[in-house]
Amino acid sequence: MTKLSVNINKIATLRNSRGGDVPNVVQFARDVQKFGAQGVTIHPRPDERHIRYQDVYDLKPEVYTEYNIEGNPIRQFVDMVLDVKPTQVTLVPDAEDAITSNAGWDTIKHKDFLVDVIKEFKQNGIRTSIFVDPELKQIEGAKATGADRIELYTEAFAHHYGLGNEMAIKPYTDCAVLANVLGLGINAGHDLSLDNIKFFKQHIPDLLEVSIGHALISESLYLGIENVINMYLRQLK
Ligand SMILES: CC(=O)[C@@H](O)[C@H](O)COP(=O)(O)O
Numbered sequence: 362m363t364k365l366s367v368n369i370n371k372i373a374t375l376r377n378s379r380g381g382d383v384p385n386v387v388q389f390a391r392d393v394q395k396f397g398a399q400g401v402t403i404h405p406r407p408d409e410r411h412i413r414y415q416d417v418y419d420l421k422p423e424v425y426t427e428y429n430i431e432g433n434p435i436r437q438f439v440d441m442v443l444d445v446k447p448t449q450v451t452l453v454p455d456a457e458d459a460i461t462s463n464a465g466w467d468t469i470k471h472k473d474f475l476v477d478v479i480k481e482f483k484q485n486g487i488r489t490s491i492f493v494d495p496e497l498k499q500i501e502g503a504k505a506t507g508a509d510r511i512e513l514y515t516e517a518f519a520h521h522y523g524l525g526n527e528m529a530i531k532p533y534t535d536c537a538v539l540a541n542v543l544g545l546g547i548n549a550g551h552d553l554s555l556d557n558i559k560f561f562k563q564h565i566p567d568l569l570e571v572s573i574g575h576a577l578i579s580e581s582l583y584l585g586i587e588n589v590i591n592m593y594l595r596q597l598k
C-alpha cells in the first residue's frame with residue numbers, strides 16, 4: 362500500500378497572506394487525517410514564508426498519522442526536528458531563495474555531511490529519507506549515507522508525462538528497482554496530482570509514500586468551489 366501524506370504548506374501560505382489564523386493549519390491537519398490521509402507533511406523554510414517553526418510544534422500533538430518534516434538540514438532545522446521527533450525527516454538540499462524545491466541531493470559529493478546528520482536523526486529514533494533525482498548513482502549514494510528511504514523528486518516525471526511522454530517514468534522505475542535491491546524504502550513527491558498519480562504508482566514497485574501539496578490543494582479548490590458557491594447562494598435567498 363502507498364500512503365498519502367498531505368503537504369499542508371499551501372494552507373500556511375494562505376493563512377499568512379492575511380496575518381490572522383484563517384485557515385487554521387492545525388485544524389486542517391486534523392481534517393485531512395479524519396478524511397483518510399495517512400500522513401501530514403510540512404516543509405518549513407528558513408524565511409517561514411508558509412509553515413512557521415511554531416507550527417511544527419503546534420502540529421506535533423495533533424498528527425497521529427505519519428508526521429513528515431522536510432527541509433534543508435541547517436543547524437536550526439536539525440535542532441527543531443530533534444526536539445519535535447516526527448515519524449520521518451526528509452532532507453532536501455534547497456537554497457534559501459528557491460521558490461520551491463528544484464533538485465535532489467548530490468549524495469556522492471555530500472556523503473560525509475549526510476552520513477553525520479542522518480546518524481544524529483536515527484540515534485533519536487527518527488526515520489530518515491533523502492530527496493533525490495532519479496539517477497542510479499544517486500540511489501547508490503543514498504544507500505551509503507545510511508538513510509532509511511529515498512524520496513524520488515518527481516517534477517521531471519510530472520512535467521514530461523503531462524506533455525504525453527509516458528517514457529518519462531523509466532528512470533523512476535529503474536531507480537525504484539535498484540532501491541528495492543539495496544533495501545531502501547521508496548517515497549516520492551513534487552508535482553504529483555490526480556492526473557499522474559495512478560500511472561506513477563503503477564510503475565513504481567513498492568512505493569511506500571507520496572507527499573502531495575500544491576496540486577492536491579488546488580484540486581480541492583476546483584472540486585469544492587461549486588459546493589461553496591451554492592452554500593452562499595442559499596444564504597443569500
Ligand atoms: C520537497 C518537495 O518536493 C517540495 O514539494 C516541498 O516540500 C514543497 O515545498 P514548497 O511548498 O515550499 O514549494
Ligand SMILES: NCC(=O)COP(=O)(O)O
Pocket residue numbers: 368402431512549550551552553572573574575576577
Ligand atoms: N515532498 C513533496 C511534497 O511534500 C509536496 O510537493 P508538491 O505536491 O507541493 O509539489
